[in-house]
Amino acid sequence: MKQWILAPGADFSRLQEREVEQPQPGHGEVAVRVRATSLNYRDLITAENPKVENRVPLSDGAGEIAAVGKGVTGWNVGDRVCVNFFRDWQGGRFRNSYHDAALGGSVDGMLSEVVVFPAYSLVRIPDHFSFEEAATLPCAGLTAWCGLQRGHFVSGDTVLLQGTGGVSIWGLQIAVASGGRAIITSSSDAKLERAKKLGASDTINYKTTPDWEKEVWKLTNKQGVDHILEVGGPDTLGKSLASVSNGGSIAQIGVLTGFDAPNVSLFPIVAKNANINGIYVGDVESFDNFVRFLNVTKIQPIIDRVFPWEQTREAYDYMKSGAHFGKVVISV
Known part of the structure; x- marks a missing residue:
């Protein structure tokens, strides 16, 4: 073979x-x-x-x-x-x-x-x-699923997705199919238009809007988002801390900007009583639950x-x- x-x-x-x-x-x-x-x-x-x-x-x-x-x-x-x-x-x-x-x-x-x-x-x-x-499914799909599940996602919650790679697009689809509101970022307007067609309620071009955390704050009436699938790493964590809501959850997933320590204050996570969960894919039991969800929702x-x-x-x-x-x- x-x-x-x-x-x-x-x-x-x-x-x-x-x-x-x-x-x-x-x-x-x-x-x-x-x-x-x-x-x-x-x-x-x-x-x-x-x-x-x-x-x-x-x-x-x-x-x-x-x-x-x-x-x-x-x-x-x-x-x-x-x-x-x-x-x-x-x-x-x-x-x-x-x-x-x-x-x-x-x-x-x-x-x-x-x-x-x-x-x-x-x-x-x-x-x-x-x-x-x-x-x-095994990495990107399950990672997005576990990121939202560990944050106790429920219908009506707002989710912030970073970029349009595998995890973020899966997170968008899961959130929309579950009755959530999805905000997504990208450096490409064309990709953002495609994300809208998948159900994203709001889009932000992070090249033309480098302070995108301020735009998230406006879009959520200064409440912040309930969940963030954080795939950027050290260079985006500070913006995610500024974007998360009181009692919200950040699923720390990716290292697209490298492995260095973030140069940000962690106090916002304390002040907001929010959570950061490290997400490294998931277990077989969670995978089975994810498949059951897909069989019901028919997401493609x-x-x-x-x-x-x-x-x-x-x-x-x-x-x-x-x-x-x-x-x-x-x-x-």
């Missing part, structure tokens, strides 16, 4: 295709024939990290069960599934040991024709989803572009360009 690996190096050119023997499931495991994968910002960071090598990349993928190992119950050949980002996080409080089985980083990921994982790490994909659509993921298998490097380049709206997918 074929798979892509990260050979030694520190850029996308080190992505190499190779032929390997097809793995077989052991006791308690299943083999999944992968049909589609998708890219996340984390995958770009991983590919540019020279410490990660000889690793099959990508955390996100969907396919169908090709073989079932001994001792597996509840799963059959042909079932359509995803694998959870943190293989061993089935539910409950996060443990540091779960990092040891993060797909596409600590262990081999999904950019392979066939993968083998424990049956407990599988999640059945929504009934109305294609494999390409389901491939957007937003896929910007699907690249064929042989154009995997081009997919990475396109993702890094920032031209995408929603998700970038690779067919397998």
Whole structure:
């Protein structure tokens, strides 16, 4: 079978295709024939990290069960599934040991024709989803879902989304489908127009309105937003602190502006009795709940572009360009 690996190096050119023997499931495991994968910002960071090598990349993928190992119950050949980002996080409080089985980083990921994982790490994909659509769920979709759930989102709440990448667009769709109000930022007016068509009530171009936190304050009648999916990191956290409402919640998710410490006062989070939750994807139980929500709401993921298998490097380049709206997918 074929798979892509990260050979030694520190850029996308080190992505190499190779032929390997097809793995077989052991006791308690299943083999999944992968049909589609998708890219996340984390995958770009991983590919540019020279410490990660000889690793099959990508955390996100969907396919169908090709073989079932001994001792597996509840799963059959042909079932359509995803694998959870943190293989061993089935539910409950996060443990540091779960990092040891993060797909596409600590262990081999999904950019392979066939993968083998424990049956407990599988999640059945929504009934109305294609494999390409389901491939957007394990990281971006579940992250947005958990960010809102951990903040105790309810119908009528206002959500602020930063940019139009995978997590933010998923957050927009989840919020709108749940009866929430969504405000979204971008540097592109064209992307903001697309976001409006998905249900965004208000849009802010952060290039023409660099003090966008002041605009959020105006749009909310000086109340602030109930939830923020904070994907920017150190350079946007201060603006998020200024934008969140009293008792509101910031889901700290991304590091698009780097890993440095933010140069901001944390007092607003105290003064507002607000919360900051660190969100690093989610567990199998949350994933199952998310799928049930999708089966009811019939949300369709937003896929910007699907690249064929042989154009995997081009997919990475396109993702890094920032031209995408929603998700970038690779067919397998």
